[in-house]
Amino acid sequence: MVILFPSKPSILACGAVAGPLENKSVFKSYFDAISEDERWGQKTNEQGHSKMIQEACNIVMKKVDLKNLDVDYFLSGDLVNQMTPTNFAARELAISFIGLFSACATSVSSVIIASLLTELGASQFAIAGAASQHNAIERQFRYPIDYGAQKPATAQWTVTAAGYALIGKHDPKLPSVVAATVGKVVDYGEVSPFHMGGAMAPAAYDTINSHLKKRHQKITDYDLIMTGDLGKIGLKILKAMFAQTGAKQEELELFRDAGAEYYGEDKAFQSGASGAGCSASVYFSYIEQQLKTGRFKRVLLVATGALLSPMSFQQGETIPCTAHAIEITME
Amino acid sequence: MDPQEYQQIEQKITPPTPYFKNALKAFLVGGIICTIGQAITYLYIIFFDFTDKTAGNATVATMVFIAMVLTGLGLYRKLGAFAGAGSAVPVTGFGNAVVSAAIEGRTEGWVLGVGSNMFKLAGSVILFGVGSAFFIALIKLILVSMGVVEW
Amino acid sequence: MLFFSFLIAFIVGGLICVVGQLIMDVGKLTPGHTLAILVVAGAVLDGLGLYEPLIDFAGAGATIPITSFGNSLTHGALVEAEKHGWVGVLTGMFEVTSSGISAAIVFGFIAALIFKPKGKAN
Structure with missing residues (x-):
């Protein structure tokens, strides 16, 4: 919704x-x-x-x-x-x-x-x-x-x-939240806690799709759609899912991921960053500042979460995931 | 998109496990650790009057000591990230499992933290070692008393 | 001759680690599962009378991998079982508790005294 x-x-x-x-x-x-x-x-x-x-x-x-x-x-x-x-x-x-x-x-x-x-x-x-x-x-x-x-x-x-x-309260000189989508819990059967990007990509896909549909928007209505911590591999998977359902190359280029970019190309961090502080520290610093300077006019921030516990993993459960989205605009 | 379709996409994009590269790294690092063990065994035999049989225990203890130092300095973690089973399978890996858990439990105190957590990772090795030793000895005893095999 | 014994220790030790790596990678198991399997394998090999010859052949190549832990426990149980029968199965294991465990406990305790966990990427 x-x-x-x-x-x-x-x-x-x-x-x-x-x-x-x-x-x-x-x-x-x-x-x-x-x-x-x-x-x-x-x-x-x-x-x-x-x-x-x-x-x-x-x-x-x-x-x-x-x-x-x-x-x-x-x-x-x-x-x-x-x-x-x-x-x-x-x-x-x-x-x-x-x-x-x-x-x-x-x-x-x-x-x-x-x-x-x-x-x-x-x-x-x-x-x-x-x-x-x-x-x-x-x-x-x-x-x-x-x-x-x-x-x-x-x-x-x-x-x-x-x-x-x-x-x-609304301030026309500042970035403002105009809409949001609360995500469903999506589980496509990933079991490895070392492949969170793969587990969370379907949740991000579901939430983004649902938000665009309900808002009657296209991907290109946004300057940027930024997921939380899918990582380099998870972001590729998300883009492939959108490509499969007909998104064009220039649309796919609007997708970015905080976790994938967090540590640059440093190999020591493998697929990139994750954690609750990953998307939070990027959204509430870099993204906010870019909105304030007017570089971005409309962004969709889609934070992704893997809802597992160490015990659920040991008990052989798959990893349920969710993604919540907020649409932020700058006048 | 249904889960099956998704799994195809996921599999296509997820980089495959580098089986050969991982095995080679495990072979080299594991081999080097065992070679160091062999050298330490010789040192005990030559300089400390140990025999072939008794030098084993001293060697294992020394290796675990080395593992402790490397773990404490944060180096065993790096070795493990590179070597995989090459550093996990030798007894130094067992030492690393115990020592890392012990260090980490420190903030919860000596009893509830260090004491209870020490064998969090290594405990299953002890269980399966002792358990299988018991059953194998039992089976062999039964087979011997039935006259199927000899000691 | 000395060089030769190092080479054999290297190859045999390395190969046991490769088996462990394959269990992890191909079998998709955690390090915990892998080590448990190797310990049981060491115990079974000793039950079949194969591990001691391997130690004679490869030295540290066979005593350093965790498989030797299963071997030494089983070996102790078997030796005592031969002497004392049923009771020996239990007492044998107590006699040859692995030096690895004792060393790990002592050094783990010492390490907890002096070190703090470090969270640095490579």
């Missing part, structure tokens, strides 16, 4: 922070801060994860001179069990909080909820976004950090990054 936002809630400000390894990211000049320490001076990876979320939110508030008390809602999620890093960050921020789990699609699902609250008039300022910290996520989903395992070419690297956006 497509949701329309007639009042066009705007992205008032953004904040993106990243870890030391993200110095290698092609998007690094768009980030607000890069930490030298992947634990942000904390004792555990999980505490560092939480601190990173707080830092990103503080940057957002500072940019528009808001205090925690002025913000109505904090909508966020991460990938750690029960989302404790986000919960603990919410404790420090002391803002009304709803935790959201859409895996790596949380960057967009949180903005959808924030836009709805704004549209309702229930929220004047809402902070929405997502984050991930490499060490905390890897140890939970895969192997201990220092375990020597060989990963296939389809494997992706969980980023250490957080991206948050402040959603508020």
